[in-house]
Amino acid sequence: MRLIFWAEWLRFRRSRATITILIVYCAVLALCALWSTHGAQEQRQANAQDATTRNVLIQQARSDTASDDATTDPKRAAMQAFSLGRSMAGRAQLPPGPGLALSLSPYHTLNTRIAVSVESRYADGRRSDTLSNPMLAQYGALDLAAVVALLIPLMAIGWCAGAVQEDRERGIWRTSCAQTARPWQAFHAALAIRAAALWLPAGLACGLAMTSDAGLAAWQGVLWWTLCLAAYTGFWIALCGALARWPISSAASLLTGLIVWLLLTYAVPAGLETLAAARHPMPSRLAAIVELRRAQQDAEVRMPELLKAWYADHPDAASRVASGHTWPVTFLPRFAYQDEQIRPFMRRFDQQRLAQAAFLERWAWLSPPMALLQASDYLAGISAAHHTAFMDAVDHYEQTWRDFFVPRVMSYRGLAPQDYAQIPLFRMVSSLSASAMPVLLGNLLPVTGVLMALLWQARRRMVQF
Template identity: 45%
Template sequence: MKRLLLAEWRRLLGNPVNRILLGVAALLLGAAAALSGLEAARYRAVAAGAVADWERGVAEAALALPATAPPPSPGQAKDAFEFARRMAPPAQRQPGGGLVLAAGSFAQRTPAIQVSVEPRHVDGRRSDPIANPLLRSLGMPDFGAVTALLLPLLVIALSYGMVHEARELGIWRVVCAQARQPWRVAAAALLVRLTAAWSVAALASTLAFALDPGATWQAWAAWLLALAAAALAWTALAGLVNHLRMPPAAAAGVLLAAWIAGMFVAPAALGALAAARHPAPMPHTVILRTRAAQDTAEQQEAALLARWFDAHPDQRSAITAHTWPVSFMPRFVAQDAAVAPLLRRVADARAAQADMVAAVAWLSPSLALTVAAERLADADAAHHAAFLRDVDRYEQRWRDWATPPIMGYRGLVRADVDSLPRFVPGPAGAGFPAAPILGTLAAAAALLACWWRLRHGAARP
């Protein structure tokens, strides 16, 4: 078998077309790896800079606060409100060790949210930049998506016509006559091509992880295993098609059809099934209910304010003619109470859809590779939904801290800054993406079993 492997290496590298294919793939994957690695490093630097900017800003704002509590006044309430609406510690989601695999997807899921005493779900969306979603979709795809796109094409280009070409050239009889077990020749050729394709993707991946200062070796090792599983599945499929009696052009057409189905058709179909199984509230429903919540809260502003002081008699002061911001605070709470559960339903539905797709991602090795990349980057919908729940709890703690100084007209003092609530992020990274990797390995094993049943067909001239 060792001699067969050496001979197949020479055969693979001796063909100039194969060398060009490997070179082009290495160039494309290397460029994508470099861009993604630099993007991941830039994101981590920006996130760290945002925390440093907040620390400087809150220190400056604390110096402007009085050292001792002055008499209650509308001015004190306004100053406390201005502090509470813009000086909350940032709520940042921690990326996983494989951020370089899906940095774009991670950034698009709003990983940094600025909480406030204002209704964040209605008109406090200051954390999202204004952008055209159509133009955003034309940007550079993530490294994980590029790899899922190019790796099967490389395997197909290297493997589709091995046996068919030998049959057309009339040398397959010679191969069968010289080999004790002719099927081993095809197995050695497939193994060599599997190794070549995986090595190119693995080297590019290593470059990407090396450029990300926050990458972890656990994520790198898991990604290399996911690459091996996907490459093995596509190689097994190529070997199975090679053992079917058809012209090389037909074999290429079958493999390209399988690539199109796995790369585009299967994800779209599974996404549609998941959306039907776990429907999310429609965007127009969210908009209409949000507007209704705003109108209802505005109409009931006086009643909401009276109920709040009835529930918190200790916050009453000598001031009875309540104006902004005190008169607005109960209205803000009522608006968020009406809108936030609806938006949580949207996030939970998307998470359930993503989990359903991930459970059957083995139907497409490319989809499974993309799912593994998102989970290693902590960019999947399930962990984003958990992050949003953590933000909601943190926002409630921030409001509980900031509301009494506003509603009681007593304002803030410097000592209050020491007790600022801080956001405690959940654990970074989703861990080992077992489901997509093991599912892809199972699919590869099934294809190899079919190839083993047809191995005697390869021995027939």
């Protein structure tokens, strides 16, 4: 068997067309890895810059309080606390995972930066995320994981789908079979060599991209992604090997492989997404706008009532002004009431998206490319489960933020110098849980195992056509 592997390796290495394609394949992966690593590092630097900006805003407000002694003027103290409470100092950031370099464009598409405020973040008219082209956001970009998911099948089809038919059409297949007692060994050795030639460059490029971006802490993610790539490569090699066994021409075998690739890459995911949307429909955005306006009007009408109710619930927040209350004090209870009315409806978008993602995850074994991209999204920290957990953490952080600032504004006492050290921080630990990765890897293993078993069972009929 060792000599058969060596002979097939020499045959593979001495083919100029094969080596040229392999070099182009490695070059494309290297360029995508460098580009993705650069983008992921820029994103992490932007996140660090946000944290620095937050500290600068807090330190500037603290120095202004100490220099102006604003606490002697109740209205000015309340206004300074309100200005800091509605600034970008309350920015919450979704922490990226160790595989951010695999799926970078979805990280920009999703709302991963949310500025909590004492005002309503649903209706204040500000955008918490960056501006983007909606058409480009719809189609996304060719991330490293997407490039790998597209290139590996095409390379496997070109190398393996018509291998037997090509040798038969050239008249050398019978000669090749006559040179060994077990012809299937040479064929399987050729498939194994091509599988290694596909898997090793992809695994190396992705592993270097992840470690260059996240450091040695990404070793667990690199291990899971390498296993997913191995299962994905094995699926396409086994499928193309089965196509090579069919008694059809090489052109028909290649065409069949391309049709299967198109179906599994585009048609099946589109059908599953349609079923998921029908099973778990998203709320109407028009209904969300109507509900938001209804909540705004209701809160505006009840604003005096809400102000009295707040002071009734907080008798310790005695007013330090002799005249009546003015903005922003009169508006804060209104904002809290408005968010209580609209938040459950808005969270339904995240809940339905999570339900759709769970449906797609259950049926991802029907489309290995989709299963591989689901694994990359999970490793990048932008899966539906990650984003829903992030939104839950943002809601909790927003409530904590308001519990800190609103009493200091409503009581007109503002922020004392010692209060700045107690300003709430957004904390969401981004740890790679291994619980979901076996499930995502399991979506790739069953069909791969079935195809390899069928290829193994047909090994003794290699000379029949």
